Amino acid sequence: EPEVTQTPSHQVTQMGQEVILRCVPISNHLYFYWYRQILGQKVEFLVSFYNNEISEKSEIFDDQFSVERPDGSNFTLKIRSTKLEDSAMYFCASRGEQGFSYEQYFGPGTRLTVT
Amino acid sequence: AQRVTQPEKLLSVFKGAPVELKCNYSYSGSPELFWYVQYSRQRLQLLLRHISRESIKGFTADLNKGETSFHLKKPFAQEEDSAMYYCALSGRSDKLIFGTGTRLQVFP
DSSP states (O other): OOEEEEOOOOEEOOTTTTEEEEEOOOOOEEEEEEEEOOSSSSSSEEEEEEEEEEEEEEETTOOOOEOOOSSSSSEEEEEESOGGGEEEEEEEEEESSSTTSSSEOOOOOOOEOOO | EEEEEEOOOOEEEETTEEEEEEOOOSSSSSOOEEEEEEEEEEOOOEEEEETTTBBBBBBOOBBTTTTTTTEEEEESSSSGGGGGEEEEEESSSOEEEEEEOOEEEEOO
């Protein structure tokens, strides 16, 4: 069964550094998402992406964040200058069908630790 | 404001006991409601969604618009049901809004 993959599984970085989190969505999916979960808190929506454009972004997704689909398979989340409060689990998700009732398939997550 | 509330952080039951994980939502409109499950060391995966009215692994959930609830139920819990359960909604957009999750522990 196809799965969403994410790399790396764990990233440690220093405050102020740039990080790129990578995701490979399921191959025929068209809708892509990033969510994050700070330890002990709820999973929060960051951004959705369709047709090479951001569809929606949350208040969290400020100018320090960007997303890109550089080729036909990868979907990346870049944080330009990391802060301590960016430490969290970051989940990528993808969806194939139109209609909001359809399942979003999640990747295993990347744990980002900012020191 | 769009919000999902799961009042219990932890629910502990013995094998064979009934289980009800509570979920209440706040949304002005007709949302889509979902239950996602995360087993130990595994990814989030969809358990069920209200629109399909199905039973998965013995779990059911009924959308009660009057009480704005979408509680997850199972008549007889199994040890393999132990996991983190998240209630989520989507509304006018397809972003998922999650609750804080309930950890279900099923003891033998």
